[in-house]
Amino acid sequence: MPPRPYDIVAVKSAPPLADATFDEFRKALAAAAKVRRYADLTSLVTPQGFFWDRDFAQAYERRRPGVDNLAAAVGLERNDGAGWDALARFAAGAEVEAQEARPGTVCAPARPHFDVVLYARLLDRTFTTAADWAYPRAAKLAVRATPQPGGALVAELGAHFVRLRGSGGDGKATARDRWTEIVVPSGAPGYVAPGSLGSLAEPQLCFAKDALGRWHIVGFVAGG
Incomplete structure (x- = not known):
């Protein structure tokens, strides 16, 4: 899907x-x-x-x-x-x-502060669980089209929950060095740098x- x-x-x-x-x-x-x-x-x-x-x-x-x-x-x-x-x-x-x-x-x-009612509604509407979501550790986070620093800029995330999709990049990279594949609020896919997301x-x-x-x-x- x-x-x-x-x-x-x-x-x-x-x-x-x-x-x-x-x-x-x-x-x-x-x-x-x-x-x-x-x-x-x-x-x-x-x-x-x-x-x-x-x-x-x-x-x-x-x-x-x-x-x-x-x-x-x-x-x-x-x-x-x-x-x-x-x-x-x-x-x-x-x-x-x-x-x-x-x-x-x-x-x-x-863990960050957030509206628990809105968060629960987000999970319900997207048919997801807490494991499917993360949040940027910094106030702003660049989202790239490819899992590399020079990839085209897809969007810039603010301080909000972001949906996870998987990991990408060099198959030889360790888990700590892999870029994370996400979906931005508009529905567009992209990648964020290793270690840039936090989780509840x-x-x-x-x-x-x-x-x-x-x-x-x-x-x-x-x-x-």
């Missing part, structure tokens, strides 16, 4: 956490991810009480150190260290959302302060 036009449902990014100590912690996490040094990461993870939500494979082990559970959760050394790259992405954003079930805990990336179902890394006011990684929420 060819793509069809759809209504625009706006999204609004969550505000960054206004805490200088959290900014310093993020820098330390980014540095550890860059050098890929396990000892540096260990000091940033709570030694006890680490949680892993949506652990469908039941890989969590309560008795092992928090950093070991984190490594398993993000697949730290899999696919040429893709887990380290994931930690770097988690460290890049200051936008977080509170975990109501765990007071004092915040998770990143924060993407994984989250969670943080909290200890009794001395120091930030630590305290948990992980798997995607899906």
Whole structure:
């Protein structure tokens, strides 16, 4: 079935956490991810009480150190260290959302704010699920006719939900390097650059302060 036009449902990014100590912690996490040094990461993870939500494979082990559970959760050394790259992405954003079930805990990336009624109506009218939709991470996002930077410009997306269609580009490219095929609100197909879209179902890394006011990684929420 060819793509069809759809209504625009706006999204609004969550505000960054206004805490200088959290900014310093993020820098330390980014540095550890860059050098890929396990000892540096260990000091940033709570030694006890680490949680892993949506652990469908039941890989969590309560008795092992928090950093070991984190490594398993993000697949730290899999696919040429893709887990380290994931930690770097988690460290890049200051936008977080509170975990109501765990007071004092915040998770990143924060999901955007949007009108849930309009969003539900969008899913109903397009016969889709949440897995079929994403949103631009930036305020503006170029959509290309082909999966490459020099492709003809099809449209420029704003801050709203966009329908997914698949992936494209070099078949030898890794998942993190593939362009994403989408449908713009007019119904026209196109491609957006790797890593330029966010999802309501993407994984989250969670943080909290200890009794001395120091930030630590305290948990992980798997995607899906």
